Amino acid sequence: MLRDALGLGLAVGLYGAAFGAAADAAGLNTWQAMTMSLLMFTGASQFALVGVLGAGGSALAAVGSALLLGTRNTVYGVRLVPLLRPRGVLRWVATAHWVIDETTALAIAAPDRKLSRLAFLVGGASIFLMWNLTTVIGALGAAALSGAALAALDAVVPAAFLALLWPRLRKGFPEAAIQRRVAVGGAVVALALTPFVPAGVQVIAAVVAVVLAGRPRTREATA
Amino acid sequence: MSGTALWATVVAGSLGCYLLKLAGLSVPAAWVEQPWVARVVDFVPAALLAALVAVQALSSGNDLVVDGRLVGLAVAALALAFRAPFIVVLVLAGAAGALVHLVAG
Numbered sequence A: 001m002l003r004d005a006l007g008l009g010l011a012v013g014l015y016g017a018a019f020g021a022a023a024d025a026a027g028l029n030t031w032q033a034m035t036m037s038l039l040m041f042t043g044a045s046q047f048a049l050v051g052v053l054g055a056g057g058s059a060l061a062a063v064g065s066a067l068l069l070g071t072r073n074t075v076y077g078v079r080l081v082p083l084l085r086p087r088g089v090l091r092w093v094a095t096a097h098w099v100i101d102e103t104t105a106l107a108i109a110a111p112d113r114k115l116s117r118l119a120f121l122v123g124g125a126s127i128f129l130m131w132n133l134t135t136v137i138g139a140l141g142a143a144a145l146s147g148a149a150l151a152a153l154d155a156v157v158p159a160a161f162l163a164l165l166w167p168r169l170r171k172g173f174p175e176a177a178i179q180r181r182v183a184v185g186g187a188v189v190a191l192a193l194t195p196f197v198p199a200g201v202q203v204i205a206a207v208v209a210v211v212l213a214g215r216p217r218t219r220e221a222t223a
Numbered sequence B: 001m002s003g004t005a006l007w008a009t010v011v012a013g014s015l016g017c018y019l020l021k022l023a024g025l026s027v028p029a030a031w032v033e034q035p036w037v038a039r040v041v042d043f044v045p046a047a048l049l050a051a052l053v054a055v056q057a058l059s060s061g062n063d064l065v066v067d068g069r070l071v072g073l074a075v076a077a078l079a080l081a082f083r084a085p086f087i088v089v090l091v092l093a094g095a096a097g098a099l100v101h102l103v104a105g
Helices: A002-025 A030-040 A043-054 A059-084 A088-098 A101-109 A113-143 A148-169 A176-193 A201-213 A215-222 B003-026 B035-058 B068-081 B086-104
Strands: none
Touching: A002 A030, A002 A043, A002 A113, A002 A148, A002 B086, A030 A043, A030 A113, A030 B003, A043 A059, A043 A148, A043 A201, A043 B003, A043 B035, A059 A088, A059 A101, A059 A113, A059 A201, A059 B003, A059 B035, A088 A113, A088 B003, A101 A113, A148 A176, A148 B035, A148 B068, A148 B086, A176 A201, A176 B035, A201 B035, B035 B068, B068 B086
């Protein structure tokens, strides 16, 4: 369990630094990057927001992408309520901030409810600290770059997004074949729309198109 | 985008994402546990992340551009296929991007 926690901490730290760097590349200052890690505290949404801004997208498209990815946490919350049973307004409000991919995985993997709560709280706290610390490091580090190092950062940002996406496409992920088709569809629609719509809008349009295309299959699955 | 607009984007996005988390702890489970909601939530990340990868690597405003970023992305994909750790993927992609910049530019 300790080795898992260390591994998770290292991974979170690397992604935090990558986020700080991506935020800087998108034109956010260090305070704005820090504010996002403190208040938004959900990695994929943070990457999406700075990704759309970095592509020259509008505020609306950026926030929209972040919210689309944020819906995952709503589903996690529903799964966590029976495990955590947060009592009182203060705990309810505080628990919500911790609901992300990693803490949900930790809480669900724990063998009983008591350990589940502990894993959620302690895991959440250490991820929060690590994420915020490395965001600052990444943002300050990227702000100091110029020339070829800046070109390197430009290439690192899409690579970081690809690394976020990759596990979903790999054999063993639930319905990996459909995930792959969805991913290819999303990329193709986004590129096809790029010359014709305001920057950033093509990303949201791609998601909407893919979801609509998947609708008949969804109906069959539910029938 | 002005500093104020950036701040507004950061704060609005943060608040919205927090409210989505809070909603999960607040709404009846039956609302969220419908099959179509689960399908959408399962597949939105793949579509959105892939769209972002494509746009980040190949676009500049409304133009499609091929430069060091695409080379970096190809190197990253190769590294990921060989199960390289995250940091190695980023370093290789960055090195490829910087190399293209030095050679081409």
